[in-house]
Amino acid sequence: MFTPRGSLILILCLSGCGSAPHPSRDLRVCADPNNLPFSNQRQEGFENRLAELIAKEEGATVRYTWWPQRRGFIRNTLGAGKCDLVMGMTTGAERVLTTRPYYRSTYVFVSRKDRHLTVTSLDDPVLRTVKIGVQLIGDDYANTPPVHALSRRGITGNLVGYSVFGDYSQQNPPARVIDAVVARDVDLAVAWGPLAGYFAKRSGVPLVLTPVLPAIDPPGLRFTFDISLAVRPGDGERKQELEGVLDKRKKEIDRILAEYGVPVVLPSPGNP
Amino acid sequence: MMHRRLAFNVALPVALLAAGATALMAQTSPKGKGMATKEDGQWTMPGKDYGSTRYSGLAQITATNAKGLRPVWSFSTGVLGGHEGQPLVVGTMMYVVTPYPNVVYAFDLTKEGYPLKWKYRPWVSPSAIGIACCDVVNRGAFYSDGKLVYNLLDGNTVALDAANGKELWKTKVADVNRGESTPMAPIVVKDRVIVGTAGGEYGVRGWVKGLDLNSGKIVWTGYNVGPDNELLANPETFKSFYEKGNDLSVKSWPKDGWKNGGAPVWGWMSYDPELDLVYYGTGNPAPWNTDQRPGDNRWATSVLARSPGDGSLRWAYQFTPADNWDFDSTQEMILTELSIGGRMRKVLAHFDKNGYAFALDRTTGELLTAHPYVPVNWTKGYDMKTGRPMVDTTKMTGESKGNVKNICPTLEGGKNQQPAAYSPVTKLFYVPTNNMCMDYAGAKVSYIAGAPYIGATTPYYPGEGGNMGAFIAYDLASGKKVWQVKEPYPVWSGALVTAGGVAFYGTLDGWFKSVDAKTGKVLSKFKVGSGVIGNPITFRGPDGKQYVAIYAGFGGDWFLLSGDVLSSDPADIRPPATFMPDIARHTSQGGIVWIFGL
Numbered sequence: 001m002f003t004p005r006g007s008l009i010l011i012l013c014l015s016g017c018g019s020a021p022h023p024s025r026d027l028r029v030c031a032d033p034n035n036l037p038f039s040n041q042r043q044e045g046f047e048n049r050l051a052e053l054i055a056k057e058e059g060a061t062v063r064y065t066w067w068p069q070r071r072g073f074i075r076n077t078l079g080a081g082k083c084d085l086v087m088g089m090t091t092g093a094e095r096v097l098t099t100r101p102y103y104r105s106t107y108v109f110v111s112r113k114d115r116h117l118t119v120t121s122l123d124d125p126v127l128r129t130v131k132i133g134v135q136l137i138g139d140d141y142a143n144t145p146p147v148h149a150l151s152r153r154g155i156t157g158n159l160v161g162y163s164v165f166g167d168y169s170q171q172n173p174p175a176r177v178i179d180a181v182v183a184r185d186v187d188l189a190v191a192w193g194p195l196a197g198y199f200a201k202r203s204g205v206p207l208v209l210t211p212v213l214p215a216i217d218p219p220g221l222r223f224t225f226d227i228s229l230a231v232r233p234g235d236g237e238r239k240q241e242l243e244g245v246l247d248k249r250k251k252e253i254d255r256i257l258a259e260y261g262v263p264v265v266l267p268s269p270g271n272p
Numbered sequence: 273m274m275h276r277r278l279a280f281n282v283a284l285p286v287a288l289l290a291a292g293a294t295a296l297m298a299q300t301s302p303k304g305k306g307m308a309t310k311e312d313g314q315w316t317m318p319g320k321d322y323g324s325t326r327y328s329g330l331a332q333i334t335a336t337n338a339k340g341l342r343p344v345w346s347f348s349t350g351v352l353g354g355h356e357g358q359p360l361v362v363g364t365m366m367y368v369v370t371p372y373p374n375v376v377y378a379f380d381l382t383k384e385g386y387p388l389k390w391k392y393r394p395w396v397s398p399s400a401i402g403i404a405c406c407d408v409v410n411r412g413a414f415y416s417d418g419k420l421v422y423n424l425l426d427g428n429t430v431a432l433d434a435a436n437g438k439e440l441w442k443t444k445v446a447d448v449n450r451g452e453s454t455p456m457a458p459i460v461v462k463d464r465v466i467v468g469t470a471g472g473e474y475g476v477r478g479w480v481k482g483l484d485l486n487s488g489k490i491v492w493t494g495y496n497v498g499p500d501n502e503l504l505a506n507p508e509t510f511k512s513f514y515e516k517g518n519d520l521s522v523k524s525w526p527k528d529g530w531k532n533g534g535a536p537v538w539g540w541m542s543y544d545p546e547l548d549l550v551y552y553g554t555g556n557p558a559p560w561n562t563d564q565r566p567g568d569n570r571w572a573t574s575v576l577a578r579s580p581g582d583g584s585l586r587w588a589y590q591f592t593p594a595d596n597w598d599f600d601s602t603q604e605m606i607l608t609e610l611s612i613g614g615r616m617r618k619v620l621a622h623f624d625k626n627g628y629a630f631a632l633d634r635t636t637g638e639l640l641t642a643h644p645y646v647p648v649n650w651t652k653g654y655d656m657k658t659g660r661p662m663v664d665t666t667k668m669t670g671e672s673k674g675n676v677k678n679i680c681p682t683l684e685g686g687k688n689q690q691p692a693a694y695s696p697v698t699k700l701f702y703v704p705t706n707n708m709c710m711d712y713a714g715a716k717v718s719y720i721a722g723a724p725y726i727g728a729t730t731p732y733y734p735g736e737g738g739n740m741g742a743f744i745a746y747d748l749a750s751g752k753k754v755w756q757v758k759e760p761y762p763v764w765s766g767a768l769v770t771a772g773g774v775a776f777y778g779t780l781d782g783w784f785k786s787v788d789a790k791t792g793k794v795l796s797k798f799k800v801g802s803g804v805i806g807n808p809i810t811f812r813g814p815d816g817k818q819y820v821a822i823y824a825g826f827g828g829d830w831f832l833l834s835g836d837v838l839s840s841d842p843a844d845i846r847p848p849a850t851f852m853p854d855i856a857r858h859t860s861q862g863g864i865v866w867i868f869g870l
Binding site: 032035037038067068069070071072073075076088089090092093094135136137138139140141142143144145147148151152156157158159160161163164165166167168169170173174192194195220221222225227 | 399401402403447448449450451472473474475526527528529532534558559560561563564565566598669670671672683712714715716717718719720721722723724725726727728730832
């Protein structure tokens with residue numbers, strides 16, 4: 001078991017202190033079974049790969065509890081004690097304890113290369129004329145940053161909303177916004193980088209991705225976010241241990257992110 | 273135990289009694305004043321009668337003797353979710369529907385201890401749990417023609433043989449994969465079962481469907497938003513009292529915004545047999561926020577009137593155009609006759625989440641009166657010429673609005689799902705209310721399904737007086753509160769009022785109370801083991817005596833605040849509870865059915 005660390009050490013010492021980690025140790029992870037590039041039940045996502053990497057480092061076996069990322073995901077998984085680790089959360093998120101971030105990504109403009117749009121800024125006048133796909137959340141007052149930023153500019157009539165929850169009977173439901181670009185249902189999409197990067201890499205037609213600028217839309221609407229591992233509040237010891245692994249295996253983690261086409265951005269003075 | 277004399281009733285087969293009950297209902301179809309049927313001592317549909325009055329003509333329990341009410345029976349449902357809704361009593365049977373996993377228990381009221389006659393335990397897809405807003409509630413079943421009809425959370429409507437629990441049909445009406453779920457209670461009118469979907473926050477496009485009672489086959493689907501033909505709004509028969517033209521819904525959204533416009537249906541439905549119209553309210557427009565969907569967003573946050581046979585939309589009225597505060601209008605529509613401005617009117621009464629009590633002419637959708645029933649400051653009132661609110665723009669919210677202080681009521685509403693009752697004797701409405709206000713602060717970062725997003729916090733706090741709830745008696749025509757019983761917490765149970773002059777309700781901290789319908793004096797109270805969010809009913813038992821039944825079972829919008837939820841907080845009081853930090857000292861979760869008698 002990953003959970004009771006005291007008993008783990010005890011077991012290790014009984015079987016000879018300093019020997020290889022006990023094989024029965026579990027890394028209990030809660031993950032979405034149908035949400036590439038993050039995770040799926042066939043363990044094809046980069047979060048699945050990262051879980052394997054951590055488990056290897058800990059001498060543990062990954063045990064998944066599969067739960068669609070919907071309202072109450074954290075409450076019903078980590079919060080309900082079904083697992084001890086969630087592989088991706090915004091750093092500092094409520095109801096969890098997050099590690100130091102292991103990547104920072106950005107919302108990106110996505111369009112077909114043959115559409116010849118070179119949009120990089122939210123203030124590009126072309127955004128008033130083209131059909132734009134955006135991801136919708138829709139809980140009380142909640143939405144993705146592009147939706148907020150565009151409506152703030154009075155751009156509403158030419159937006160097409162794609163729920164991040166989508167139709168769960170389909171594969172990777174959040175990806176419909178990218179499919180819409182490929183199918184020319186929209187001219188342009190503004191989507192979260194890891195999603196756009198992964199599906200752009202696998203798209204039959206060339207897609208162009210550019211980070212959304214400004215990265216912070218004044219006064220304070222962010223388009224870049226730090227992503228961390230998440231454990232239960234109060235589980236500081238596990239957090240520290242995980243941070244040790246993140247530090248130690250940073251190169252491999254970066255390699256996995258690159259393999260999945262995650263657009264990684266670095267902190268800069270203007271974008272802390 | 274309540275049975276002392278069983279002799280007279282045990283000989284009658286239940287099926288015969290049930291058939292007799294149906295015949296009795298048919299004879300006493302409502303007409304003339306008000307919608308209440310002649311009293312048969314049963315409770316066969318969620319709101320007692322088609323007018324959803326939750327008024328019973330039973331009068332053995334009176335304001336004089338109610339102090340002698342005591343519990344005579346209880347039953348644990350074995351389910352922890354919030355127990356909204358109400359039991360039904362038909363003939364000599366009592367039927368209870370639990371929250372997910374939506375078990376039905378059928379109790380034989382003729383035998384001592386009311387043993388189970390049958391139990392129905394369906395398979396309900398657990399994926400519905402993640403879809404359901406605010407707990408996995410169910411608002412109950414509807415009895416008609418020997419059948420018990422209700423919705424499973426995962427989008428299936430089922431009909432059971434009320435005599436033996438045999439499943440007669442099961443029809444998938446909603447798609448959980450697309451964020452639809454079905455916590456509402458159906459209504460049955462003649463051979464039509466009418467159901468609607470929840471899921472506004474998932475960007476569903478709200479609808480109601482009419483099913484054939486005998487086969488379960490879907491006969492019609494009417495959307496609440498979109499083009500006229502999909503709303504079943506025929507230009508010959510559809511008429512909005514205030515708006516003219518075609519495609520009124522489409523024109524009130526940005527291009528295609530209605531396609532995932534919300535307007536779900538998760539509350540209660542009423543029916544006027546004379547006009548042959550079914551009435552129901554719709555939830556908030558979503559998933560776009562207000563500044564992202566310029567326009568009125570019809571017919572979200574509205575009441576719609578449809579012909580049950582073919583579903584055709586006859587009129588609609590919008591309580592909160594361009595909703596900015598999650599002011600769903602899914603609460604009950606109470607049908608009665610009231611004198612307004614010196615004229616008797618066929619009234620549709622509605623206590624909206626937005627804090628206003630409305631009287632509409634239910635023939636046309638004309639607004640007759642609109643008065644606040646709780647403290648309200650988002651609007652300065654209603655313009656009776658246009659039927660529209662006079663919105664205080666400083667109370668509007670949104671990502672671009674910054675912090676907004678002191679908005680009343682909160683997005684929980686002046687009242688939420690908890691249905692009011694109406695007494696034709698006192699001519700008063702009995703309304704469970706919330707007394708809370710909120711601030712709005714944007715720009716909270718969150719993350720779901722792999723997408724970081726910006727949310728908001730809306731901290732709640734008690735309104736004027738410091739009490740977070742009250743049970744009130746309200747005169748709709750004049751807009752006057754006649755009396756109130758202040759409660760420390762939001763009153764989340766429904767109301768019941770009887771010919772005996774007694775009103776009943778439960779509290780979040782687990783009291784079940786009876787009060788004098790004229791004065792509001794508390795006559796009796798009993799701690800029922802868990803917070804009450806269900807609705808009281810009353811019935812005449814096979815022994816000829818009047819009983820009152822209620823669910824205990826804390827939950828609903830408050831299910832995170834108390835119960836066996838793993839927490840790292842040693843005091844086990846979860847963060848959302850900051851505005852009522854001590855509720856977990858008074859209640860935990862767990863469903864119990866109670867019956868009280870004299």
